[in-house]
Structures are given as structure tokens and as C-alpha cells.
Amino acid sequence: MFLDRIVNQTRIDLAQRKIDLPLEQIKRQALEQPSPRDVLEAFDPRDRVHLIAEVKRASPSKGLLAPDLDPVATAKIYEQSGASVISVLTEPHFFLGSPEYLTAIKNAVSVPVLRKDFIIDEYQVYEARAWGADMILLICAILDDQQLRDLLNVATSLRMRALVEVHSQDEAQRAIAAGAVIIGVNSRNLTTFEMNPYLIRDIRRILPEDRVIVAESGIHSEADVRRLARYDVQAMLVGESLVVSKNIPDHIQMLLRHANHTTQVKICGLSEPEHIDTAIEAGADMLGFIFHKPSHRYIQPERVLEVLAASQSYTQPRQGQVLPDLVGVFVNEDADTINAIADQIGLHYIQLHGDETPEFCQQINRPVIKALSLRQLEDLERLASYRDITWRLLIDTPTPDWGGTGRTGDWELARLAAQQSKILLAGGLTAENVATAIDQVQPWGLDVSSGVETERRKDSQKIAAFIAQVRQSEKGQQEAPERQEESSLR
Numbered sequence: 412m413f414l415d416r417i418v419n420q421t422r423i424d425l426a427q428r429k430i431d432l433p434l435e436q437i438k439r440q441a442l443e444q445p446s447p448r449d450v451l452e453a454f455d456p457r458d459r460v461h462l463i464a465e466v467k468r469a470s471p472s473k474g475l476l477a478p479d480l481d482p483v484a485t486a487k488i489y490e491q492s493g494a495s496v497i498s499v500l501t502e503p504h505f506f507l508g509s510p511e512y513l514t515a516i517k518n519a520v521s522v523p524v525l526r527k528d529f530i531i532d533e534y535q536v537y538e539a540r541a542w543g544a545d546m547i548l549l550i551c552a553i554l555d556d557q558q559l560r561d562l563l564n565v566a567t568s569l570r571m572r573a574l575v576e577v578h579s580q581d582e583a584q585r586a587i588a589a590g591a592v593i594i595g596v597n598s599r600n601l602t603t604f605e606m607n608p609y610l611i612r613d614i615r616r617i618l619p620e621d622r623v624i625v626a627e628s629g630i631h632s633e634a635d636v637r638r639l640a641r642y643d644v645q646a647m648l649v650g651e652s653l654v655v656s657k658n659i660p661d662h663i664q665m666l667l668r669h670a671n672h673t674t675q676v677k678i679c680g681l682s683e684p685e686h687i688d689t690a691i692e693a694g695a696d697m698l699g700f701i702f703h704k705p706s707h708r709y710i711q712p713e714r715v716l717e718v719l720a721a722s723q724s725y726t727q728p729r730q731g732q733v734l735p736d737l738v739g740v741f742v743n744e745d746a747d748t749i750n751a752i753a754d755q756i757g758l759h760y761i762q763l764h765g766d767e768t769p770e771f772c773q774q775i776n777r778p779v780i781k782a783l784s785l786r787q788l789e790d791l792e793r794l795a796s797y798r799d800i801t802w803r804l805l806i807d808t809p810t811p812d813w814g815g816t817g818r819t820g821d822w823e824l825a826r827l828a829a830q831q832s833k834i835l836l837a838g839g840l841t842a843e844n845v846a847t848a849i850d851q852v853q854p855w856g857l858d859v860s861s862g863v864e865t866e867r868r869k870d871s872q873k874i875a876a877f878i879a880q881v882r883q884s885e886k887g888q889q890e891a892p893e894r895q896e897e898s899s900l901r
């Protein structure tokens with residue numbers, strides 16, 4: 412097994428290094444170093460996705476990636492292109508890394524530097540500091556609770572930070588209990604090398620809000636990073652797709668732009684496999700199902716499972732295709748029913764579209780999207796009571812029918828709401844008006860139902876046209892950087 416092999420090799424190498432340079436000497440060297448760079452500052456502001464760019468020549472899962480890579484030149488390009496932290500492999504056998512790379516890179520850049528290795532002994536933490544590292548990697552899978560705590564303590568005593576890496580909810584609980592401040596969720600299983608791009612979604616909701624969350628591995632495309640914006644991570648750790656890129660600055664700009672300046676799209680009121688296929692192919696980020704019985708879009712929970720199973724794009728996604736998240740929409744339903752349906756279908760988010768109070772939202776065991784409508788300026792104050800306890804706010808047109816009416820609301824009030832919170836804009840959106848809506852409101856996301864229907868039935872052409880128009884408008888927005896800065900919440 413790979414992990415056992417690498418840990419065994421690490422022990423052998425370590426025993427030799429301890430003979431060559433005893434612990435007391437490496438400790439002294441560590442303590443002689445100038446103070447480490449501030450890693451937490453590098454992840455500020457928290458509502459942006461920052462980049463940890465990795466220097467690696469090879470990996471056990473992919474073999475030789477970039478044998479001729481110049482570590483220092485590459486790290487400088489990373490920094491100049493917007494990376495907030497540089498990760499440097501120091502493991503020599505499986506990743507072709509080296510301590511010399513770390514020290515040389517530390518001297519060449521001004522951002523913090525992470526020692527990426529298989530750390531199992533305090534000696535390696537002192538070593539990391541002696542070589543210039545500001546941060547170390549601690550992998551839960553190779554450490555027991557006591558080791559994790561001890562190594563975190565050594566790092567803290569040296570004023571270094573640790574990226575504590577987890578691969579499961581269980582490990583995430585262990586990292587939290589050990590007091591990890593920066594938690595990395597690695598999509599790559601270190602035993603089988605299998606990728607689970609959805610791991611971050613499943614683990615994110617049990618991680619406390621005050622931690623810095625890093626998504627690790629398998630981050631290549633626009634769609635990959637648009638998902639990260641949905642899971643509220645503070646950083647992405649990217650190696651392979653950078654070192655193999657023909658144009659690293661362009662690739663970094665693409666990753667940062669799509670992680671921080673895209674508009675999420677929710678297609679709501681779905682009930683047929685063909686429309687789910689179209690929404691997925693067109694790049695929808697969320698699929699909505701209406702569980703409000705009076706609505707003509709009502710769908711029984713069991714039927715949702717059937718239509719998803721009948722959707723080819725959902726059950727057999729193309730290589731590299733990212734599946735949207737599932738949202739259940741409820742109106743004044745009781746919490747037990749909502750939680751039971753969420754578990755039955757595997758919903759990722761719950762949208763509450765009625766008069767639900769902030770206290771009620773807290774009874775839901777999924778992240779909540781609370782729909783609110785704005786009639787006048789004073790209504791903006793109501794948003795504050797929901798903001799901290801819900802995942803997102805959805806601003807919809809005020810109507811007696813709750814939602815899905817095809818009527819547009821007051822976009823000026825929505826614009827003010829978008830300046831305070833990450834909002835989804837809903838109500839009367841169509842392929843024709845959505846560019847103006849994005850431009851005027853600058854919402855975090857969009858929710859559409861009637862505008863992608865013909866005669867009260869979803870229309871594949873309209874779904875595709877809507878999403879294409881959103882992506883087109885985004886390009887215009889991204890090319891006007893001064894607008895991006897105005898809307899830092901997106």
C-alpha cells in the first residue's frame with residue numbers, strides 16, 4: 412500500500428538524518444530562523460478563494476509530471492500570477508522533491524511557503540522551520556490523535572501554521588478536536604488514489620466557520636473552481652494542473668477568476684430527466700425540486716430519485732464533468748418532514764420559501780437558502796437576522812404565491828442586498844433579461860424557473876440559452892476588473 416511504503420521510507424530516511432544532524436542541532440537551526448511569514452494573513456479576505464500553488468515534479472499517482480521544472484523560476488511565476496502561498500514537495504523518492512527547493516524558493520518569493528511531506532516526527536517540524544518553511548502539512552491518515560496534537564504544538568511553538576489534511580468526516584472531527592485552524596480536504600484517497608470531487612461538499616458542512624478551509628487535489632477546470640466558490644473554501648491547493656500547464660500565468664488567472672467572479676446558476680422546478688440532462692450539459696450549478704404541494708411544479712420525493720436515475724448525464728457524467736448540487740424547495744413545511752426528505756433523496760441544500768423564522772432555519776440539518784422578498788428599503792433590515800444562520804439568502808419577487816411566478820422584483824433593492832450578503836436573485840429571470848440583472852444587481856447566484864419554461868413545462872432550449880447567456884455575461888464582467896472590486900461578496 413502506497414501510504415505504508417512512503418511512511419516506511421520516511422522512517423528510514425529520518426533515522427539517517429537524525430544521525431547526521433542530531434535533534435538539538437536542528438532545533439537550534441530552527442530557532443535561529445527569522446520569524447515565519449503570516450499564513451493566516453495570506454488567506455485574507457476570507458470570502459475569496461486563494462491559491463496555494465504547488466511545486467512538484469512527480470507524484471506516485473501520475474508519475475513524472477514535469478521532470479525539467481525549475482522550482483525557483485516556477486515559484487516566482489506562481490507568486491507573480493497571484494498565488495498566496497507556495498507549496499513545496501520535499502519528499503525525494505516518490506515526489507522527486509528536495510529540501511533545497513524549499514530553501515531556495517523561500518529566499519526567492521515573499522509569500523509564505525509550505526513544506527509538503529509526510530511528517531510523523533517532531534524532528535521533521537524543526538527541520539521544516541530550519542529550511543525556512545512557514546507552514547507544514549500534517550496528514551491525519553498517518554497520525555494518531557496524540558501525534559497530531561503533539562506535532563501541532565511543536566509547529567505552534569515555532570510560530571508556524573499547520574495544514575491538517577483530512578479524507579473523511581471522521582478525520583475532519585479528529586482535526587477539529589485537535590484544534591486545527593487550517594483544514595485541508597483532500598479529494599484524492601491516498602490509499603487507492605481514487606478521486607472524490609464531492610468530498611469537500613460533504614465534509615464542508617461539519618467544519619466550523621472560524622477555520623480556514625483548503626480544497627486539495629484534482630482542481631483543473633472552470634467548473635472545478637466554480638464548485639469551490641459554492642463550498643465556501645478559503646483556498647485551493649493546486650499542483651498537477653499548474654506544473655503541466657503550457658501557460659502558468661493564464662491558468663492561474665483562470666482558476667482565480669472562476670473561483671471568485673462567477674455567477675452560480677440554479678435551475679428550479681425540474682421534474683423530467685431530459686431537462687436534468689440539459690441543465691447538467693449546459694453547466695447548471697444547482698438543480699431545484701419543488702416540494703410545495705399546491706405548486707404545479709410539485710414533485711413527490713420518490714419521483715426525484717426516479718428522474719435522477721433516468722438522467723444519463725446525472726448517472727453517467729462525462730470525464731471531468733462536475734454534477735450540480737441538489738436543492739429541495741419547501742414552504743412552511745415542518746422540520747422533521749424536511750429533514751427526512753433531505754436524507755431520503757440526498758439533498759445538499761434546503762430552500763425555505765415561506766414564513767420560516769431564523770429559529771426554524773436552525774432546525775434544518777442541511778445548509779439553508781432562505782427566500783425573502785423586498786418591498787421597501789426597510790425590508791433590508793430583515794436580512795440581517797437570517798444572514799449568519801443561513802447558507803445563502805434568495806431574494807425573490809413579493810407575491811402571494813410564494814415563488815415561481817415569473818414576475819421580476821425590485822432590482823435596486825436586490826442590488827443593495829447583494830452588497831451586504833451573498834444572494835441568489837430570483838423572480839422573472841429570462842435569457843433576455845439576465846445580462847442586465849447580473850450587471851445591475853451583481854448577485855452571487857441566479858435562480859430561474861418560469862423563464863426556462865414554455866406553457867408551464869421546462870424547455871430544454873431555454874435552459875441552455877439561459878445558462879449560455881449567464882456565462883457570456885460573466886466574461887464581460889470579468890473583463891471589467893473595476894466592477895469586480897465593487898462587488899467583493901460575489
Ligand SMILES: O=C(O)c1ccccc1NCC(=O)[C@H](O)[C@H](O)COP(=O)(O)O
Pocket residue numbers: 679680699701703706707708740741742764807812813814815816817818837838839840858859860861862
Ligand atoms: O416554483 C414554484 O412553483 C414555487 C412554489 C412555491 C414556492 C417556491 C417556488 N419556486 C421557488 C423558486 O426557487 C423559483 O425558482 C423562484 O421563485 C423563481 O421563479 P420564476 O420567477 O418562475 O423564475
